[in-house]
Amino acid sequence: xxxxxxxxxxxxxxxxxxxxxxxxxxxxxxxxxxxxxxxxxxxxxxxxxxxxxxxxxxxxxxxxxxxxxxxxxxxxxxxxxxxxxxxxxxxxxxxxxxxxxxxxxxxxxxxxxxxxxxxxxxxxxxxxxxxxxxxxxxxxxxxxxxxxxxxxxxxxxxxxxxxxxxxxxxxxxxxxxxxxxxxxxxxxxxxxxxxxxxxxxxxxxxxx
Numbered sequence: 001x002x003x004x005x006x007x008x009x010x011x012x013x014x015x016x017x018x019x020x021x022x023x024x025x026x027x028x029x030x031x032x033x034x035x036x037x038x039x040x041x042x043x044x045x046x047x048x049x050x051x052x053x054x055x056x057x058x059x060x061x062x063x064x065x066x067x068x069x070x071x072x073x074x075x076x077x078x079x080x081x082x083x084x085x086x087x088x089x090x091x092x093x094x095x096x097x098x099x100x101x102x103x104x105x106x107x108x109x110x111x112x113x114x115x116x117x118x119x120x121x122x123x124x125x126x127x128x129x130x131x132x133x134x135x136x137x138x139x140x141x142x143x144x145x146x147x148x149x150x151x152x153x154x155x156x157x158x159x160x161x162x163x164x165x166x167x168x169x170x171x172x173x174x175x176x177x178x179x180x181x182x183x184x185x186x187x188x189x190x191x192x193x194x195x196x197x198x199x200x201x202x203x204x205x206x207x208x
Contacts, residue, residue, distance in 0.1 A: 026069040026206045030139045034146030039093045039100030047093040051175035052147040058201045069206040079117040123156035141166045145173035150181035161193030170201040
């Protein structure tokens with residue numbers, strides 16, 4: 001069957017099957033915060049996502065709940081070097097050691113948290129993320145939040161789903177540059193990546 005895109009045609013987004021509430025066993029769950037760094041979140045950042053600042057308090061809420069239940073917390077940190085090939089695609093950003101590279105103060109990792117520096121969109125690519133999740137901690141469920149929804153969040157969610165982790169994505173805990181990109185991510189995670197999508201971070205519960 002041939003599908004043809006017609007410029008100017010309005011495309012209807014399929015329904016996104018939101019879950020009412022998700023309960024996750026604390027000992028088998030990890031929370032993954034994707035690229036909440038100054039260059040992406042702060043207004044003066046080099047590649048700012050305006051909606052990212054709206055998710056900060058919501059991500060904090062999940063982190064507080066997770067830590068109270070000893071849920072593992074992981075951060076990905078976009079990490080670039082001078083003359084990185086990615087700068088042929090995007091403006092220079094997240095250069096290692098700069099202010100823009102740092103994770104925002106409101107979401108600073110704790111001493112017990114894992115930080116995975118990454119050079120591409122996917123948090124699993126070239127990092128130790130899967131080693132800790134599967135081999136060390138025996139994790140089955142991954143709650144993913146952060147930015148940018150259709151880029152680093154989506155690629156990381158895809159890699160998690162391909163590895164058979166149950167991916168949980170709160171819509172109000174992720175941010176994109178526009179509504180289409182956000183809807184695309186939610187649709188892909190719920191439809192393709194072994195995932196569960198909820199409307200709010202408040203719909204996630206960690207259980208003993």
